[in-house]
Structures are given as C-alpha cells and as structure tokens.
Amino acid sequence: xxxxxxAAVGATFAVVVGRQYMRRRKPYQAIWALALAMFGVAxxxxxxxxxxxxxxxxxxxYYLFGGLLNVGWLGIGSLLLLVPxxxxxxxxxxxxxxxxxxxxxxxxxxxxPTLLKAQVPGRGAIDVPxxxxxxxxxxxxxxxxxGAAYSAWRSARAGAPRNRVLGLxxxxxxxxxxxxxxxxxxxxxxxxxxxxxxxxxxxxxFAGFLVIEARRELVSSKPRTA
Numbered sequence: 080x081x082x083x084x085x086a087a088v089g090a091t092f093a094v095v096v097g098r099q100y101m102r103r104r105k106p107y108q109a110i111w112a113l114a115l116a117m118f119g120v121a122x123x124x125x126x127x128x129x130x131x132x133x134x135x136x137x138x139x140x141y142y143l144f145g146g147l148l149n150v151g152w153l154g155i156g157s158l159l160l161l162v163p164x165x166x167x168x169x170x171x172x173x174x175x176x177x178x179x180x181x182x183x184x185x186x187x188x189x190x191x192p193t194l195l196k197a198q199v200p201g202r203g204a205i206d207v208p209x210x211x212x213x214x215x216x217x218x219x220x221x222x223x224x225x226g227a228a229y230s231a232w233r234s235a236r237a238g239a240p241r242n243r244v245l246g247l248x249x250x251x252x253x254x255x256x257x258x259x260x261x262x263x264x265x266x267x268x269x270x271x272x273x274x275x276x277x278x279x280x281x282x283x284x285f286a287g288f289l290v291i292e293a294r295r296e297l298v299s300s301k302p303r304t305a
Contacts, residue, residue: 082125085278089119092285099292106167107159114152118281121145125274133195139185142205145277147181150258151215154222161226181211199270220258227251227287246291253283 093115100108124141128134155174159167184207194204231247260276263269 080126080129081274081278082122082129085274085281086119086122086126088278088281088285089115089122092281092288093119096288106164107156110152110156110159110171114149114156117144117149117152118277121149122277125277128200129198129274133197133200135190135195138190138195138200138204139188142207143181143185146212147185147207147215148178150219150223151177152219153254154219154226157222157226160230177211177215181207181215184208184211197270199264199273201268201270202265216258216261220254223254224251224258227254242290242293246287246289246293248287249290250284250287253280253285253287256280256283 093112096108096115097112099105100112121141121144124137125145128137128141131137151174155167155170158170162170185205188205188207190205191200191203194200227247228251231244231251234247235244256276257280260272260280264271264273264276
C-alpha cells in the first residue's frame with residue numbers, strides 16, 4: 080500500500096531528525112521531528128482507511144495530522160532557519176494557536192458517509208472551514224519549498240559543499256511534489272494523486288536530508304590528529 084510506504088518513511092525520518100535534535104539541540108530540528116511524526120501518523124490513518132474502510136475517526140485523524148497540521152509545522156521549521164529567533168518564537172506561538180483551532184474544528188466537524196466510501200475520499204468529505212487548510216497548507220508549502228530552494232541557492236552562491244546544495248535541491252523538490260500533488264488532486268478531482276505524491280515526496284525529502292548529512296557524518300567520523 081502506498082500510504083504504508085509514506086508512513087514508514089515519515090516515521091523513520093522523524094526518528095532520525097529527533098535523534099539529531101537530541102545531539103545538537105537546534106529548535107528547527109525539534110519542530111521538523113514533530114511535523115514528520117505528524118506526517119507518519121496521518122499516513123498510518125490513511126493506510127487503515129484504505130485497507131479497512133474509512134470511518135469518522137480515521138478520516139478525522141488523517142485530516143487533522145495530514146490535511147491541516149504537518150505541512151504548516153514543516154514550514155515553521157524551515158522559517159526558523161531563515162529568521163531571527165524572536166521572529167521564530169512568534170511564528171511558533173501563532174502556529175500553536177492555529178493548531179488548537181484546527182483540533183477544535185476537526186472534532187466539531189461532520190464527515191460525509193457517502194464520500195468516505197471511496198478509497199481516497201474527495202473534497203467535501205469533512206466540513207472544516209476552507210480557510211484552515213488554505214492557511215496551513217499554502218502558507219506551510221510556501222515556507223517549506225521556498226525555504227529549501229532559497230537555502231540551496233544561498234549555499235550554491237556561498238560555495239558550500241556540493242552535497243549540501245544537491246541535498247537541499249532534492250529536499251525542495253520533494254516538498255514541491257507533496258504540495259503539488261495535493262493541489263492537483265483537489266483541483267482536478269484525481270484524488271489518487273494525493274497518496275502517490277505523499278509517498279514520492281517524503282521519500283525525496285528524506286533522500287535530500289541524507290545527502291545533506293552525508294558529508295557532515297563523514298567529517299565527524301574522521302580521526303583527529305595531534
């Protein structure tokens with residue numbers, strides 16, 4: 080199952096970034112680990128929904144963590160790399176408030192039993208106000224894709240190691256695949272494109288991250304000489 084692949088990669092990615100945070104204590108790493116864990120949880124709900132049939136609970140779980148929260152938090156993590164810490168703190172507080180509103184909105188929402196019969200439920204399967212996914216997904220996607228692309232460009236201009244530039248470019252492409260796949264699925268009604276883009280995108284993002292980290296791990300593993 081395609082969503083199961085996304086769930087496994089997302090969970091693994093979250094663990095790797097979480098362990099990195101435990102070593103380096105960078106705030107963006109904690110935010111990314113949280114967001115990637117949300118991605119994995121959403122994909123797990125999606126796997127259950129497609130295998131056993133969607134219920135009100137499974138679709139709400141998928142929609143909350145996948146449709147509303149994870150892209151927004153990934154975007155906040157990217158923002159923390161680009162702005163002063165005081166601006167980043169404000170952004171985190173705003174995203175926490177948006178997340179609380181999202182939780183309440185999803186819990187209070189109604190799902191459409193007819194649309195939940197589809198393997199991939201289409202637009203209108205839940206009556207959450209449209210402003211919420213627009214805010215979190217569009218804003219988060221712009222920060223995530225734009226932040227990764229800008230970092231790749233800046234690294235290239237600064238003469239950074241090729242693996243960093245390449246890794247950032249791959250990561251940006253993966254984020255674009257996820258965001259573009261969702262937009263295409265919702266605008267064209269080709270909803271199967273949604274899980275496919277999620278799996279392809281998270282695999283690309285993880286690959287880009289590993290490419291970025293490859294040189295760092297190689298350098299750190301070299302023995303020091305007197």
